[in-house]
Amino acid sequence: EPEVTQTPSHQVTQMGQEVILRCVPISNHLYFYWYRQILGQKVEFLVSFYNNEISEKSEIFDDQFSVERPDGSNFTLKIRSTKLEDSAMYFCAGGLSYNSPLHFGNGTRLTVT
């Protein structure tokens, strides 16, 4: 069964550094999402992406964040200047359409020191 792949599984970075989180969605999915989950808390929506552009973003997704799908397969989340409060598990998810199940990747645990 196809799955969503995220790399790296764990990233440690210093405050102020840039990080890029990578995701390879399932090939026939058209809608892509990034969510984050601070330890022990709920899954929070960051951004949705469709047709090579952002379709929706949350208030968390400020100017420090950006997403790209540079080559039609990889889907990346960049955080330009990380803060301590960015430490969380970041999940990539994809779906065929609205109303379709989301398939989540296994997540990247980001630790900002």
Added chain:
Amino acid sequence: QQPVQSPQAVILREGEDAVINCSSSKALYSVHWYRQKHGEAPVFLMILLKGGEQKGHEKISASFNEKKQQSSLYLTASQLSYSGTYFCGTEFWEGSNYKLTFGKGTLLTVNP
């Protein structure tokens, strides 16, 4: 905008039943249910479209009351493997897009 889940946590003995509720202030297009085990990604359980349908998945079923914008997840004859955090996701139209947001989750613990 996020849905409200209740209860926050529930502890069961194997074989007991539980109900998890999810309510929204938005006019919903669909409700999703996911289960997340500790340290893992959320896994899709089921999706309910507006129309008040009920769905089932093994001994786990759910209903969606479109008029009340509420959904309930029913776990019957619980098994140890049901332990985890259950999230509802509510999908609604806002602006020019559909939006899917998750509740805070309900931690279910099933003990032998």
